[in-house]
Amino acid sequence: MNPDFGTIDRQAREFIAAGRFAEAEALVRPYLASGSGPLPLWKLLVAAIRPQGQIAETRVIQEMLVATVPGDLTERFHLSETLLLLGEFERGWREYHHRYSMAHTHAIGRRVQRPRWDGRPIPGRTLLIHDEQGFGDTFQFMRMVPWAKARSGARVVLEVNEETLSLAQRTAGFDHIVARGNLPPAFDMHCEMMSLPMVMGLKPADLPGQIPYLSADPQRLDKWQRRLAGLPRPLVALVWAGRPTHVNDANRSMTLDQLAPLGHAGVTFLSIQKGPAADEAVSPPAGMSLVSLSDEIEDFEDTAAILSIADLLISVDSSPVHLAGGLGRPAWVMLPMVPDWRWMLDRSDTPWYPSVRLFRQRQRADWSDIVAAMALELTRFKGR
Incomplete structure (x- = not known):
């Protein structure tokens, strides 16, 4: 008798939504014991074992999923978070670039009609660096703006959310700063703040950089x-x-x-x-x-x-x-x-x-x- 994968999928998702990860794992794993099985079940297994701290196996399965379906950008993003968690920055940052390519995030991605800076020197040109995601992300990656200015040799325009603008104004590395939602000056290239690690090849040894880089008023x-x-x-x-x-x-x-x-x-x-x-x-x-x-x-x-x-x-x-x-x-x-x-x-x-x-x-x-x-x-x- 063939297993009813639809029922298994539904039950496993219910367990995962309820935080009953061990039960979801016990439900799914027998159908994958041979090392093969439907890809949706492998994804469910990852969703069940990662919250339990089984990171090494999670990484192996995610690598398999990405190798099998390279165009599944959601899985590539999930792999990126596992790689970064393991401290594997080089590939982790590269896969993290897919964070706005998923169905549920595509709408919030920034559409910029200029090429993304690739980390090379661009003296005489203007580079827009814009923040994204949460406030903590902005505070964390603001340190890289001076590094980007030094690497690029460009005139740097920094765009941040209104809530962090005044703090950002006391940091270094930019020539002009603007709050998100306002029209920035003309620029030649752009880069998301959290793409700076990818284009600049950030390694753990490069951290932390100058501390402090923020200051109180x-x-x-x-x-x-x-x-x-x-x-x-x-x-x-x-x-x-x-x-x-x-x-x-x-x-x-x-x-x-x-x-x-x-x-x-x-x-x-x-x-x-x-x-x-x-x-x-x-x-x-x-x-x-x-x-x-x-x-x-x-x-x-x-x-x-x-x-x-x-x-x-x-x-x-x-x-x-x-x-x-x-x-x-x-x-x-x-x-x-x-x-x-x-x-x-x-x-x-x-x-x-x-x-x-x-x-x-x-x-x-x-x-x-x-x-x-x-x-x-x-x-x-x-x-x-």
């Missing part, structure tokens, strides 16, 4: 120094949830109550949490000294100033981490068992930011080990 610093004066130190900024609309938010976010063990370390926490989760700061865990600044933070300039004054940031994987790293400020990051590609695997540090320390889940969806380890380290941190 002096007037905001003065404002927040007055606001925070008198609070017992150390001051620890706190973010426990990311943007709810992020595709991976359920995997990376937690509740404030889950951080209760940190409250016994005897430090003053500063909530810089934004979004719906900020309301949790109204009722912090027992014993936690928490000052909520969320409603007072108007923009990233306020966040940058607070991070420049605070002794430490503790955060889930969110944009303040990249802001702290770019500022050269200390940050501890709580990562899910299978993190975003930029944090790679099996290390407590990151080549992107020397001041950032990584704490990783041992079991999927279980933050308890991380919080316990942080509570112990925080007690030591206070004693310095």
